[in-house]
Amino acid sequence: MASNQQSAKTTEAEHEPAPILQQMAIFACVLFVSSLISPLFPASFPVPTPVIGLVLMYVLLASHAIKLYQVEKMADFLISLIAFLFVPSGVQMANSLNVFTDDGALTGVMLIVVIVLATIILLVVIAYTTACFMWISRKVFHKSTDVQ
Amino acid sequence: MTWVNFFGNALDPKVGGIAFFGIFLSLVVFLIGQWLFKITNGFFLCQPLFVGMVLGIFILWLLSKWFGVSLPTFYQAAYKPGGDILFWFLNPATIAFAIPLYRRNDVFKKFWLEIVLSLIVGMVISLVVIYFVAKAAGLNNAMISSMLPQAATTAVAMPISAAVGGNSAVTAMACILNAVLIYALADVLIKVFRLNSDPVGAGLGLGTAGHTVGSAKAVQLGSVQGAMASIAVVVISIVVDIVVPPFASMMHLF
Known part of the structure; x- marks a missing residue:
């Protein structure tokens, strides 16, 4: 991969x-x-x-x-x-399969929900933060941000 | 001696040859995963690694029922010796990621400040959001700690998770699910959040959230995204190592 x-x-x-x-x-x-x-x-x-x-x-x-x-x-x-x-x-x-059921039946579901949300949060937050920093270096420091 | 006894002896740690079962099982389930992935034309739940994890646990569970022991006991006795040998190879495989990073050194040298700053700031913001989401979902502190280092590659995330009081197995599962989800959702998310308007950002985001699968996805978007994603996969592991332990101790998670 x-x-x-x-x-x-x-x-x-x-x-x-x-x-x-x-x-x-x-x-x-x-x-x-x-x-x-x-x-x-x-x-x-x-x-x-x-x-x-x-x-x-x-x-x-x-x-x-x-x-x-x-x-x-x-x-x-x-x-x-x-x-x-x-x-x-x-x-x-x-x-560690017991972590899914230790604190009640919902824990496992919640754990998966949090992992799904965390994946989306990481993708979106990192992408937007980067876009923000790239904008700063383009507009404030007049740096060319062409990659090729 | 019935053959069930014989099989039981083959799984007995004292007899020796025990490590072969773990290695054999890992290979078989992964190859089944690859085959399933191929015949379903890349259905997202059939990713080899995900199939390998689920099927591996299922087979261990079946065998443990058969031998009449608990699943953790059976895992420790039969699978772990072989699994640990394979797991060790993650050490050289992780440092091997320095080579793709060095191959994109031209891009990395030009944008290293933007990349490192974006990843550190983005990581801190993500950690805060993930912390409160996990808190709202009612997870206990050990589970919250396990959620924090999941952006790093598994070999780095697991020791950090253990150091901040998390469960490293849960972190490893989160890393695998990240890749499964990014493979399934990347196209939709990119469209909904208009991420591709900044190719550098899209690349770094995909590399962070989806690990190596994310970087394969990013290559499909373009060479800039691909390069950035393969840089992000490497640099984020170092960023996680720097950011997560102080954050966790600040939040009194351990």
Whole structure:
């Protein structure tokens, strides 16, 4: 589902992809370093390992310490699997089905209603806020907002 | 030894080989979901992940009835060892999202301030609205906390949900339902709220609310929306991590 960016043009020159074990090693290294940094944050402000890894990976790419061809193949493979990898987190609900009925029969219905509303709220609020900020940067700072 | 006993032994954590059941079940239900999605021509309730979740829980429930144990016990004993192995792969898969973000670095560099500001401000406003909606719906604090981090990708949302006193399983379910709903409702919502008048906003909104499914939807609207959505999927996880814990402690949710 997320592999739609595969067709996006890359600015870097064409290069043979690095051997898959080297790509895995880079991922493993980034994850390992992130897992060392993650516990340094206080419990009240948790920063999960993947968040640090995400930032670290982006910084390494942006600073050209890692080239795209060294991680691209592994990343595309993992992203193409992402929907499947979410299955266990969904099935995990088997452990907590009681939340639907704990506080009376309506809780489950209300929970679903809130999730539906939250999805719509997120979409609409983010879109309008962005439109607002784009308007400001167009009118106040006279910045061109053409993307292409 | 009857074959029910044999099957029971195969599911016994002490015997070993236990992790295979969870992995096998996950694959089978997901593939059934993919097949259903294909033969129904993309009916929104037949999204592979959603089918996988519902069918997976249903099969576990059937088996737990058969073996005469409670569903949580059966889940812990039979599914979780294998499920945890698959779940671990979300760690590298989540950091892999840095690569699509870097591919759109040209757009991101130009608009990073607008994107980050919009997502932070939009996220705070959304959190306030979601909080009061959940409060009005009569959910308890643990459930409200579970509702807050759902914009982030599942691997990030779950630990944050647990840290702010929520139930991470409920958060994961919310993330999956988000994608199902965006897939079903995106076209209607975009029309009703005229979201496409600002392509950047439409892209960021779809990426936030619908995760990777939202970004697939955004690609259909145009390349600007697609690029923005794939940026939003990544950046919103970091924004959620920064915004949700302070918000939750401000609202005394935990």
